[in-house]
Amino acid sequence: MDGETALKIGVLALQGDFQEHETILTSLGVDVREVRLPEQLDGLDGLILPGGESTTFGKLAVTFGLLEPLRSLARSLPMWGTCGGLVFMAKKVGFDQPIMGVLDVVVERNAFGRQVDSFEQDINVRGIEGGPFHGVFIRAPVVRQVGPAVEVLCALQDGRIVAVRQGSLMGTSFHPELTDDPRIHKYFLKIVSEKKG
C-alpha cells in the first residue's frame, strides 16, 4: 500500500464469513474494523459485506439501526458484497426481506439450486489480470438484470452475471475470501485508494 497510513476497511460482522475477509485484508496491510453498530462506520475508507445469510443481515441491520446509515454511506463509501453481501446491497431480490437497495441490480437468490449444486469453477473477471480466477459458488445468487450505470465484470458461459461494478460499489456471487488469491481484494482496495485520492 502506498501512502503513510493504512486504509481503514470495515467488514460487516453481523453474521457470516467476515473473519475470512479480515484474514486476507490483514495480509494486505489494511487496518480492519468489524462493524456491528452504526458508530463503527465512522472514519472508514471502504466496507466489505461478507458471505452469509442476507435475511439474517437484514433483520440485525434493522434492529441495530444500521440500514439507513449504510444506505446513505453507499453514496460515497466504496462497498463490496460477496454472495449474501451482494444480495443485501441489491435493489431487488424477489423475497420480502430488508435490503440496502443501493446496487442497481435484480438478484436471484440461490440461483444455481441448493447446497448439492454449489460448485467451483475458473472464471475470467474483467480488470483482474494474471489469468482466470478460481470462483467458489455456494448457494450462490446471480444478477438477473443490471441498471444503466452497472458494468458487468464477469458472466458465466451461459450468460449468467456473477460480478458487477457500479462506480465504487461492487458485488460478486462467489467468494474470493475462501481462496488464497488476493487479486479481487486488491482490485477493491484500488477502488478505495482512488476514491480516497
Place this chain on the structure above:
Amino acid sequence: MEKGTETVKRGHAQMLKGGVIMDVVTPEHARIAEDAGACAVMALERVPADIRAHGGVARMSDPGLIVRIMEAVSIPVMAKCRIGHFVEAQILEAIGVDYVDESEVLTPADEEHHIDKWTFKVPFVCGCRNLGEALRRIGEGAAMIRTKGEAGTGDVVEAVRHARAVLGEIRRLAAMRTDELMAYSKDIGAPYELVCETAQKGRLPVVNFAAGGVATPADAAMMMQLGMDGVFVGSGIFKSSEPARRGKAIVEAVTHYNDPKILAEVSKGLGEAMVGIGVTQLPEKERLAARGW
C-alpha cells in the same frame, strides 16, 4: 464445474458462522425461525426434548415434512440421520437438504462405524465431546463439527464441557513440538495429518458450532466467548413460552456476544425459558452424548 468438493462443503459452514441454527418441526416454526434471523434451520419431527419424552427408536424424519419445511423458507435446511445410517443420509441428499447432521440425538444404527461422508455431495455436520472425536469425524469427511452437549435438557453444562475440552486441547496441541504430534495423535485416536493441520492452524480445519443445551441469549454468548463459531439451538426456542422473541434475542446475542450491555437488553422480558432437566439428574443410559465412537 466441480460440485460437492471439500471447499464448497466446508465453505457452506463458513457462511453460517456467527449465526444461529434452530430446530423446527413444522413449516410455521421454520418461518418463525427465519423471521427471528436464523441462518439455517434443522428440520425434525420432534425436538430433542420430545424425543426424550417419547422414548423408543428415534429415526430420520419423514422426508415429506422436511421438503415442506424446505419449501417454506429461503434459508438453508439441515436434517438429521442416525449415526452410521448411510441410507437415511442418501435419502436426505436425494431430497436436497443443505446439510446432514449425523446425530447422536437419534438412535444409532451402527455401534462401530460412522458414515463414510466423503462419498456424498451433501456436506455433513457431526457432534463431538473432545478433539480426538472431532478429528475422527473430519477424517471421515465431516465438513462441520459441533459439540454434542446434552440435547433436549436446556442445561448448557455439557456443551461447555465439550467446548472447553476441544478448544483447550487445541491450545495445548498448538504449543507442542512437531516431534510430539505422532504420539499425541495416537493418544487421542485421531488421524496424524489432521492433528498436524490443527496444530499449525491453531483451530479445527472446519467450522465448529456449539450445541446441546443452549437455552438463553447468555448461554449462546458464553459459547461464542469460549471460542465457538456459532450456535445450534434445539429445544430451547420452541419449548419456551415465546419462541419468536427468544429466537430473535439469541440471534442478537450471538452477533453481539462480546457486548454485555446489549446482552442485558436482549435478555429482558423473554418469558419462561424451557423448563429443562439438570444433566446430573439424568441416568447414565439416558445420556445421548455417549453415543458415537
